[in-house]
Amino acid sequence: MSKRYTVTAALIYANGPIHIGHLAGCYVPADIYVRYLRAKGAEVAFVSGTDEHGVPITIRAKKEGLTPQAVVDKYYTQIKQSFADFGISFDVYSRTSLPVHHETSQEFFKTIYDKEGFVEETSEQYYDEVAQQFLADRYIIGTCPVCANPNAYGDQCERCGTALSPLELKEPHSTLSGSKPVLKSTKNWYLPLDRMQPEIDKYVGSHTEWKTNVFGQCQSWLKEGLRPRAMTRDLDWGIKVPLPDTDGKVLYVWFEAPIGYISATKDWLIQKNGSDAGWETWWKDQETELVHFIGKDNIVFHCIIFPATLVAEGSYILPSNVPANEFMNLEGDKISTSRNWAVWLHEYLEELPGKQDVLRYVLTANAPETKDSEFTWKDFQTRNNSELVAIYGNFVNRAVVLTHKYCDGKVPARGELTEFDQETLASLADFPAKIAEAVENYRFREGLAVLMDLARLGNKYLAETQPWQVIKTDAERVNTIMNIALQIAANLSIVSEPFLPFTAEKLQQQLGLNANDKGVWQSAGRADLLPDGAAIGEAFLLFEKIEDSVIEKQIQKLHDAKKMNELATKSVPALKPTVQFDDFSKLDLRIGTILEAEKVPKSDKLLKFLVDDGFEKRTILSGIAKHFTPEEMIGRQVTFIANLAPRKIMGQESNGMILMAEDRDGSLSLLQPHKEVWAGASIS
Numbered sequence: 001m002s003k004r005y006t007v008t009a010a011l012i013y014a015n016g017p018i019h020i021g022h023l024a025g026c027y028v029p030a031d032i033y034v035r036y037l038r039a040k041g042a043e044v045a046f047v048s049g050t051d052e053h054g055v056p057i058t059i060r061a062k063k064e065g066l067t068p069q070a071v072v073d074k075y076y077t078q079i080k081q082s083f084a085d086f087g088i089s090f091d092v093y094s095r096t097s098l099p100v101h102h103e104t105s106q107e108f109f110k111t112i113y114d115k116e117g118f119v120e121e122t123s124e125q126y127y128d129e130v131a132q133q134f135l136a137d138r139y140i141i142g143t144c145p146v147c148a149n150p151n152a153y154g155d156q157c158e159r160c161g162t163a164l165s166p167l168e169l170k171e172p173h174s175t176l177s178g179s180k181p182v183l184k185s186t187k188n189w190y191l192p193l194d195r196m197q198p199e200i201d202k203y204v205g206s207h208t209e210w211k212t213n214v215f216g217q218c219q220s221w222l223k224e225g226l227r228p229r230a231m232t233r234d235l236d237w238g239i240k241v242p243l244p245d246t247d248g249k250v251l252y253v254w255f256e257a258p259i260g261y262i263s264a265t266k267d268w269l270i271q272k273n274g275s276d277a278g279w280e281t282w283w284k285d286q287e288t289e290l291v292h293f294i295g296k297d298n299i300v301f302h303c304i305i306f307p308a309t310l311v312a313e314g315s316y317i318l319p320s321n322v323p324a325n326e327f328m329n330l331e332g333d334k335i336s337t338s339r340n341w342a343v344w345l346h347e348y349l350e351e352l353p354g355k356q357d358v359l360r361y362v363l364t365a366n367a368p369e370t371k372d373s374e375f376t377w378k379d380f381q382t383r384n385n386s387e388l389v390a391i392y393g394n395f396v397n398r399a400v401v402l403t404h405k406y407c408d409g410k411v412p413a414r415g416e417l418t419e420f421d422q423e424t425l426a427s428l429a430d431f432p433a434k435i436a437e438a439v440e441n442y443r444f445r446e447g448l449a450v451l452m453d454l455a456r457l458g459n460k461y462l463a464e465t466q467p468w469q470v471i472k473t474d475a476e477r478v479n480t481i482m483n484i485a486l487q488i489a490a491n492l493s494i495v496s497e498p499f500l501p502f503t504a505e506k507l508q509q510q511l512g513l514n515a516n517d518k519g520v521w522q523s524a525g526r527a528d529l530l531p532d533g534a535a536i537g538e539a540f541l542l543f544e545k546i547e548d549s550v551i552e553k554q555i556q557k558l559h560d561a562k563k564m565n566e567l568a569t570k571s572v573p574a575l576k577p578t579v580q581f582d583d584f585s586k587l588d589l590r591i592g593t594i595l596e597a598e599k600v601p602k603s604d605k606l607l608k609f610l611v612d613d614g615f616e617k618r619t620i621l622s623g624i625a626k627h628f629t630p631e632e633m634i635g636r637q638v639t640f641i642a643n644l645a646p647r648k649i650m651g652q653e654s655n656g657m658i659l660m661a662e663d664r665d666g667s668l669s670l671l672q673p674h675k676e677v678w679a680g681a682s683i684s
């Protein structure tokens with residue numbers, strides 16, 4: 001392994017909070033990897049940040065009635081805090097609106113421009129005549145030419161992952177005005193990916209070790225043949241193109257956003273040392289390994305387009321791996337921000353306090369490493385109760401409690417070892433290498449499973465040696481047993497740290513172990529991590545059982561949020577065709593007063609009213625029993641159609657129809673005069 005790593009985790013648009021799909025897709029695996037590297041003693045820069053340009057930001061700003069700057073400020077703060085609270089150990093969490101990023105991107109663009117690495121081209125681009133704006137990227141939606149998804153964006157189809165340009169969309173329409181765009185000519189700068197393809201082929205082809213989902217996607221794009229891609233856009237929100245006469249043009253967000261990893265590294269050094277001196281070590285030194293953690297929707301940008309810009313610039317190292325994950329679904333449906341079908345990190349942290357590691361555990365145990373996976377609250381509960389509590393927590397608790405009970409709370413010295421003791425210690429020694437092998441190959445699920453096997457080894461050891469029986473006859477033997485159990489627990493704390501950092505810290509606290517040193521991984525596997533006679537801390541539970549009610553509440557919340565969201569996006573029914581005044585005036589609308597009301601037997605919908613219409617008492621049936629009780633209707637004035645032909649409903653005659661307004665959620669409201677009027681008052 002290399003000694004120095006630049007590890008990046010996806011730059012997320014600062015247009016909404018973080019959900020479990022983001023975490024499972026890239027942030028949790030990236031954090032495990034980085035924590036492992038640090039424990040192993042490597043030098044690491046772990047950088048990420050928010051992407052604050054691009055069309056999604058401006059669309060969100062319009063939706064929330066804020067300026068783009070206010071939107072990115074709001075979400076940057078929230079996202080950064082959630083990650084910190086969740087224990088994602090970034091060295092820096094930066095943002096692309098910082099001056100250092102603008103300068104770095106512009107410089108980068110200028111270098112390629114000066115080397116004649118761009119092709120300048122005036123071409124016809126889609127333009128929205130209503131909004132008076134060119135329609136780049138997500139401002140335009142149409143049908144994907146590859147998979148026929150009717151909601152493909154101008155830069156990418158999110159269903160099949162294909163990178164698109166607006167002109168490739170079928171039946172394009174503007175997301176600003178909904179109108180059909182027209183073509184208008186404009187000048188932009190293109191990266192000639194077609195010309196660069198041989199180099200990209202060679203680069204990707206030399207990385208057969210990449211995950212099959214990543215390597216396969218790249219190969220299929222390369223097989224189709226790369227096309228030139230515009231690196232500038234006609235937009236007003238973004239980084240200005242650093243060339244004369246380019247007002248109203250900004251750098252393409254997928255050109256500058258990955259450069260954000262470079263600016264974030266500079267930002268980190270500036271915050272730490274007051275200057276960005278030394279940043280090249282992390283980006284230009286051949287001894288540095290560059291690893292990008294992303295979700296599968298960003299594979300093309302990180303494996304082809306960003307490396308191509310790095311090649312065009314000429315002085316940078318290329319990513320050595322891009323371990324992208326597939327998607328995580330939620331309770332049988334795709335996670336969706338717009339439909340509010342998600343578990344939001346900031347809400348999880350608030351509603352299930354102190355349970356960061358439970359979520360880290362569940363997202364890793366079920367990570368979408370090779371194919372899409374699914375999060376369910378039931379599975380969350382089961383994994384907590386039957387794995388973390390019953391296996392991990394149970395072993396540690398027994399080891400600590402029994403040491404207090406039989407050994408005065410101090411690590412006892414080992415005596416003579418049985419064959420079983422020796423087998424157990426030999427097995428213990430093998431664990432760190434097995435976990436390391438899995439993590440170094442980005443198989444975090446496997447690493448976590450091996451880690452749990454270590455806890456199982458501890459449980460098995462105690463179950464078979466039975467110190468609670470042996471203590472009756474042989475206290476010396478119990479000393480040996482407890483020493484071995486404690487050494488297993490100490491090892492568990494070291495190899496757990498990358499996966500379950502909060503738990504590892506609590507466990508070390510209980511064991512009185514200080515193992516936070518860089519390079520501590522080298523000592524894992526040893527059976528002398530806890531010296532004889534060292535004091536053990538108080539026992540406390542590492543995990544607590546999660547009750548059904550907690551889970552039910554979360555599931556209910558999910559469904560409520562979805563319903564609220566559906567209601568919020570519901571539009572009023574379309575207007576009916578125009579009628580002439582003569583037709584309208586044929587209707588006799590009146591106010592009547594309800595004298596009597598009762599349920600219609602054998603019907604759960606119908607109420608029967610006796611209404612004073614000014615002439616007589618008439619019977620009107622109305623299907624509103626689910627909304628009103630007979631009692632609450634008596635004495636009310638209502639609006640009704642007085643000259644509707646009588647109708648028989650459930651064997652009873654109805655003479656007229658009471659009018660109601662239907663609200664967004666389907667509830668009904670009476671139409672009443674704003675002050676009481678005489679019964680039979682006509683409405684015109």
Ligand SMILES: [Zn+2]
Pocket residue numbers: 144145146147148149152157158159160161162
């Ligand atoms: Zn598609």
